[in-house]
Amino acid sequence: MTEELDITGAVCPMPLPHNEQIVLGHGAGGKMAADLIGKTFLPAFDNPALRAGDDGAVVDLPPGKLALSTDSHVVSPLFFPGGDIGHLAICGTVNDVAMMGAKPLYLTVGFIMEEGLPLETLQRVVASMQAAAQEAGVQIVSGDTKVVQRGKADGLYINTAGVGVVPLGRKLSGAQAKPGDVVLLSGTMGDHGVAVLAARGELGFETDVQSDCAPLNGLIEELLTACPEVRVLRDPTRGGVATTLNEIAKQSGVCITLKEESLPVRPAVASVCEMLGFDPLYIANEGKVLVVLPRESAETALEVMRHSKYGAGTVQIGEVSADPAGRVLMRTALGSTRVVDMLAGEILPRIC
């Protein structure tokens, strides 16, 4: 094998067949599918379970409970500042598994490709997936490819499912927030949503906002080691911080009150939102975590998270109280209080 091209930072271990496209035969389970797997997926994702070439993978699992999660990714466009659909597909599932308090270990991946997808696009995405999997310390052990006719998909959709192990004795859930707890957020809101929107060219003006898409399992593990008393971890993706906190408030039967001036938003994101009439509280993030934990642990948690690569911007944004149960409130800079509801409709489709 030759190493000819540098793709998104990773070295592609095969000559890139220019102008080649995905055709229906790549999804038929025969020679072309085997060729695609052998030349595109195996060299990138290489590991013993995948190399075995069976219909599934058999792997070892450390003792503990099993955490399982899945996400399909339909982001448009496929590439955006700070990430791409492949990076997102790995980080999204790694993060969902990590939010359960688990160490993510293995991923499966399912590609739905539109006939005519340039092979070069697929290879860039695959290289990006492997780079993200490597950073997160997970293996892609089983996969599947389907091809649909032109006009029956939008280039490429990717599903990932992930498994991890929750160490014995650890239990995190959205139902465990308690009055007296505080709420931390690991950094600025809305970067991912605004970056994807900008990449679509729909803004009518330039912005240099990058997606925050990142694997958070390292940050989470450091946090849980220092503060095993953490009650809830949740990544505020679709629906944003407002929707995610509403889910936690409902699951736990508590009230969460946010302090408006503590909410972190990049100036560039704030101006895009202001111009378009969006509220950053409802914009998707892909590399942020909401942490609910006892007040007395907050200082330790803040220090640990701020020292971690993806938690440098961690701040306390709110507090948990008993009433009104199931509600999220906002104390504004002017001292008034308003209800922060869940996202009602759709503001930015195909953001992840």
Place this chain on the structure above:
Amino acid sequence: MTEELDITGAVCPMPLPHNEQIVLGHGAGGKMAADLIGKTFLPAFDNPALRAGDDGAVVDLPPGKLALSTDSHVVSPLFFPGGDIGHLAICGTVNDVAMMGAKPLYLTVGFIMEEGLPLETLQRVVASMQAAAQEAGVQIVSGDTKVVQRGKADGLYINTAGVGVVPLGRKLSGAQAKPGDVVLLSGTMGDHGVAVLAARGELGFETDVQSDCAPLNGLIEELLTACPEVRVLRDPTRGGVATTLNEIAKQSGVCITLKEESLPVRPAVASVCEMLGFDPLYIANEGKVLVVLPRESAETALEVMRHSKYGAGTVQIGEVSADPAGRVLMRTALGSTRVVDMLAGEILPRIC
């Protein structure tokens, strides 16, 4: 909750909102998504892990190795004689996990829905998924829904990923076929592919062929209990029996020789294939298993399989020898021998 409508045999636990359709807001992660989950997915798939409402599931796992597999399903049309995309999505992954010698336990499911999909269609598919999951004895513990704009999908695509446990000491793989082994097939070839083709109305004539789509984990467990010496299990889906046996021959470095007159094909499937110039050896099956095992175990295996619901038609179709390694051969009724290659291109797109 009222119980108003009988959908594909299952009782739908909610009033069916006629004429309602999936809209982009159902994929936004806000109120509409929560509503769809609460009214459509939760009542059907109900179990403690899913009910917890977190981003992932945490479940117990018996001791053993972990088996993992995934499949995306893009079958067209969504409903066909003998099954539908939901039934297929459950059985496909249950079977892939079972083929590793594992007991399938938990599934994740990812829905990619096209804007405008009738809610009633989704509900029929979901009811069918739950019926299949119940028959297979697996739980759907985590899921995800995405919605793409009209014209960016074809109604509905479904990904499932499954995990199961391989009992300690059990090891099955496509690389374990040995000279002297025999090959069994659990029933007729090509039923699924021909049933889907007929449902598309592309045949130009009528046929009553039904898909063989079925969960095979029960059959597999009975077989492995009686014959723990089984070396390879594989379901001949896309690419058919010919392609699957080629994969096994290559993985194991052996030759597999088929006896033409032993190959089971329904007369109706045979006539469709003859008219269209297809070979049933290359047509997809969704409820069949290929078994490679030592010759001395064949009789026991045949008896056990023939007594099982989905193995009544089991026959011995071939033998394993050393040379030519990596090849599948066919001994014809006339006594000549020809090479049976992998599927080269695509004959029936979107069959699964």
